[in-house]
Amino acid sequence: MTAAYVALEGGHVLEGRGRAPGTARGELVFTTAYTGYEESLTDPSYEEQVLTFSYPLIGNYGVREERFESDRVHPRAVLARELTGDVAEWLAEEGVPAVDHLDTREVVTDIRDGGAMKCGIAVGEDVTEEDALAELEACKAMSDHTEIGEQVSVAEPTVHGEGGDGQTVALIDCGVKGSIVDSLVARDATVHVLPHDATPADVDAVDPDVLFISNGPGDPENYEAAVSLVEEYVDDLPVAGICLGQQIVSLALGGTTEKMAFGHRGVNQPVLDLESGQVVMTTQNHGYTVADPGDNLEVSQINVNDDTPEGLVGSDCPVITRQYHPEANPGPHDTLDFFDDVLAMAEPESTRAVPADD
Template sequence: MTEAYVALEGGHVLEGRGRAPGTARGEIVFTTAYTGYEESLTDPSYEEQILTFSYPLIGNYGVREERFEDDRVHPRGVVAKELTEDVVDWLASEGVPAVDHLDTREIVTDIRDGGAMKCGIAVGEDVTEEDALAELEQCKAMSDHTDIGAQVSVDEPVAHGADNDGETVALIDCGAKGSIISSLLERDATVHVFPYDADVADVEAVDPDLLFISNGPGDPVNFEGAITLVEEFVEDTPVAGICLGQQIVAEALGGSTEKMTFGHRGVNQPVLDLESGQVVMTTQNHGYTVADPGEHLEVTQINVNDDTPEGIDGIEYDVLTRQYHPEANPGPEDTLDFFDDVLAMASERADTRAVPADD
């Protein structure tokens, strides 16, 4: 049998069944989602992390490319109670080590008690516990991946939906899920996707009706370019953000962010809208949160479990952001109207700008 070891920060090593070979290191996190493994495994926000599925059976409805959020698997390694052959074949073909037949309840409990932690894994015929510990030794904290945007962003600007009649969106790709782009295109927007470190002048050149900061991996403070773009555009252009995007907007406008103990990852996170009193179920994948929105932003939605900010509006600026994933994929689609709302905000501003001055 192929050997497999998972070494957790602090030196606790678990033994499992080796499924896809290789060694890897990353921050170990867990998701409680019971479906949507294809979407989660291709979500760029999992870059440099090792993903544990708390649901015990992963892969029971196969692997289909049309459900992918990006063109590759992003977690560095995968841990589950039981992985099907389909998923194992896919992970092996992508060179992503995978381990199953271990007690994922124990890992989840460790992460809940100790917080998201560094992890090393080793899978193969001759690997030993020491190989997993050697990976752990070299593992960096998420915040120390200071240029993680370069690993997940487009290298050059790409335009989608040039023939669409709707708003012009400048999407800053900090590791964008494909569903964010398609949700905008379906609503007739033209989407110019820019690298995570795009220059202000390059973005200005497309004269956007909306600056949209995407989701992405790691610590928002490491996305200085995107923070600068929000600072530069917010006076004249509406700004939207999802997940990392919400955190970047807060950092840009005088607020602050912090690392959570173990974050929110799953497809049934309850969010309360403070104005309407309505609760919606949301998809989430984040380990940082807005700690203080600052004086220009107002928290309008909170997580029912821990009161953390889930939705933010600008006070004097046209700003609308979400900490959860309104685009779903995986998870509930109850929050898709976010895209209608941000495009309506963009369209109103575009109309105002189009009106010539009276005198």
């Protein structure tokens, strides 16, 4: 059996079965999702993290590229109770170390008790505990990854949905999932995906109807260019954001953000809409949250479990954001209408749908 060691912050070292070789380090987090492992593993929001699956068997329906959210696996390493051969082979091809035969219940409990933590991974025929501990020693805190946006963003602008009859969207790519772009294109939008450090000149060249800030990894305070863009355009354009995008919009409009103990990651997070009283199930993947939205934003939705903001709207400006992922591949699909609401902000007031009287 190939040796595998996982060194946790605090000095505890776990031993498991190596399924894909290599060494790695990152912030140890967990997801409660029991399907959608392909989507999770290709989600750019997991950059610089080590992903633990709490569901015991990962890979029971294979690996299909059409389900990918980006062009590569983003977690630095993967931990599981049991990985199928298909997933292990895929991770090996991607150069991502993988370990199974771990008691992931214990790992998840450790994270819940101690918070997301640094860890080091070593997998291979000749690795030792010291190799994993050396990776742990070199691991940086998530907030110290100041250039993380560059690791997940497009280098040059790309265009999707050309020829659509709908609105033009300038999407700032801080690590966007492919299904977000697909959801906008499916509604006839033309989506210009711009780098995370796009300038006002880049946005002006697109002549957009909506400015959209994407999801992505890391500390929102490290995305200074995106924050500046929201500040620049909020008085002239409707602004929308998902996940990290909500946090960036909040920072731009005078709010504050904070790191969560272990974040929200999974497909069963309940969210309450404060206006309708409806609770929807959502997919989430974030380690930071809005602590105070400030005076220019109002909380429209909250997490049922911990009351953290899940939706924001502008007090006197066209802004709408979500902390969760409305596109939610593989599901749930309770909140796909968010994209209709985003694009509706760009319509002239005279053509917007008016709710019928009860």
